[in-house]
Amino acid sequence: MSATPQDPTPTVDGSAGPVLTGPSETPYDAAASSLAGHVQDSVMAELLSIRSSIDNIDATLVFLLAERFKATQKVGFLKAEHRLPAGDPGREAAQISRLRRLAGEAHLDPAFAEKFLNFIIGEVIRHHEAIAEGLPVPGDIQPGVVGTES
Amino acid sequence: MSATPQDPTPTVDGSAGPVLTGPSETPYDAAASSLAGHVQDSVMAELLSIRSSIDNIDATLVFLLAERFKATQKVGFLKAEHRLPAGDPGREAAQISRLRRLAGEAHLDPAFAEKFLNFIIGEVIRHHEAIAEGLPVPGDIQPGVVGTES
Numbered sequence: 001m002s003a004t005p006q007d008p009t010p011t012v013d014g015s016a017g018p019v020l021t022g023p024s025e026t027p028y029d030a031a032a033s034s035l036a037g038h039v040q041d042s043v044m045a046e047l048l049s050i051r052s053s054i055d056n057i058d059a060t061l062v063f064l065l066a067e068r069f070k071a072t073q074k075v076g077f078l079k080a081e082h083r084l085p086a087g088d089p090g091r092e093a094a095q096i097s098r099l100r101r102l103a104g105e106a107h108l109d110p111a112f113a114e115k116f117l118n119f120i121i122g123e124v125i126r127h128h129e130a131i132a133e134g135l136p137v138p139g140d141i142q143p144g145v146v147g148t149e150s
Numbered sequence: 151m152s153a154t155p156q157d158p159t160p161t162v163d164g165s166a167g168p169v170l171t172g173p174s175e176t177p178y179d180a181a182a183s184s185l186a187g188h189v190q191d192s193v194m195a196e197l198l199s200i201r202s203s204i205d206n207i208d209a210t211l212v213f214l215l216a217e218r219f220k221a222t223q224k225v226g227f228l229k230a231e232h233r234l235p236a237g238d239p240g241r242e243a244a245q246i247s248r249l250r251r252l253a254g255e256a257h258l259d260p261a262f263a264e265k266f267l268n269f270i271i272g273e274v275i276r277h278h279e280a281i282a283e284g285l286p287v288p289g290d291i292q293p294g295v296v297g298t299e300s
Contacts, residue, residue, distance in 0.1 A: 028251075032244035035234060043232050050224050051241070057218045058245070059252055061211070062263055066256035068207045074200050082193050084185060091201070094182035095208070101178075102209055106216035112273055113212055119269055123262055 030055060065120075072124050092121075180205060215270075222274050242271075 031048055039047070079086065096114050103113035181198055189197070229236065246264050253263035 026247060028248045029244055032240045034238050034240035036240070039232070039234060043228065043234075046228060047225065050221055050228070054218060054221045054225075055245075055248070057214060057221065058249060058267070060214060061218075061266070062249060062252045062258060063256045064207060064211060064214070065262075065266065066253070066258040068204060068211075069258065071200055071204045071207065075197065075204075078193065078196060078200070082189070084189060084193075088184050090182045090184035090186070094179055095205075097176060098178045098205070099208060099212060102212045103216070106213045108212060108216040108219065112215075115273075116211070116215065116269075117208070119266075123265075 068120070069124070218270070219274070 030052060033044075033047075035044070035047075078084075096117060099113040099117050100110035103110040180202060183194075183197075185194070185197075228234075246267060249263045249267055250260035253260040
């Protein structure tokens with residue numbers, strides 16, 4: 001199997017050309033690369049194969065993150081309903097410790113896992129601040145969520 | 151089903167008490183909470199149920215991220231072997247555009263999806279810089295990877 005800049009397939013399903021996602025959208029080109037024309041066909045084919053896996057992982061990450069925000073939103077509603085404090089330091093400490101351990105099992109840098117959790121917490125807080133200030137909330141997050149849950 | 155500070159279960163499998171992960175590790179307590187003792191049993195049970203889903207999602211995220219770094223590491227080796235440039239602006243632009251679109255489908259803020267990709271890219275670059283400087287690389291990332299691939 002080869003892929004050249006003139007023939008920038010393969011796509012995942014083996015069909016030719018970029019996948020059209022809708023009449024008014026820019027199609028995603030899985031073979032988009034500034035390296036096109038500067039690389040052997042066989043090398044480019046191997047690169048595209050690995051990138052295809054990265055693309056699948058990224059799609060999974062996006063949908064999984066969306067699901068996570070739905071869950072923290074539920075917690076937010078629950079906390080608001082019962083007038084519970086936004087933060088929960090005991091919970092956060094347990095989460096961080098667990099994620100660092102899991103990262104070790106996955107051969108991932110534990111410090112990165114902790115940084116990642118803090119990155120997500122930051123986004124949750126940002127959503128809640130937007131709600132508190134009466135600003136539009138990104139995505140489909142519903143108004144009324146005041147609890148901060150990481 | 152109820153859960154109180156005196157009985158901080160349920161665990162996922164219904165067994166009692168925190169899960170012991172090894173003889174020398176601190177056990178993970180899925181019911182760890184600074185709210186313990188300040189919340190109705192039924193509310194705490196609902197909170198723990200949602201948190202159990204968040205914990206499952208977080209574990210999946212950690213293992214998925216580990217897999218993603220394995221893939222970018224492969225690309226790094228390939229680029230190093232064929233002396234290809236580290237960055238690929240054409241690829242990055244296509245990735246960002248796609249992730250924003252997928253975020254929309256998932257009801258996730260597209261700006262967050264882009265920020266997330268940049269966060270990951272930052273980590274990949276940090277790994278590669280550590281390698282270039284001869285520093286220990288976090289996790290199990292192998293030395294010799296010089297390409298930057300997001």
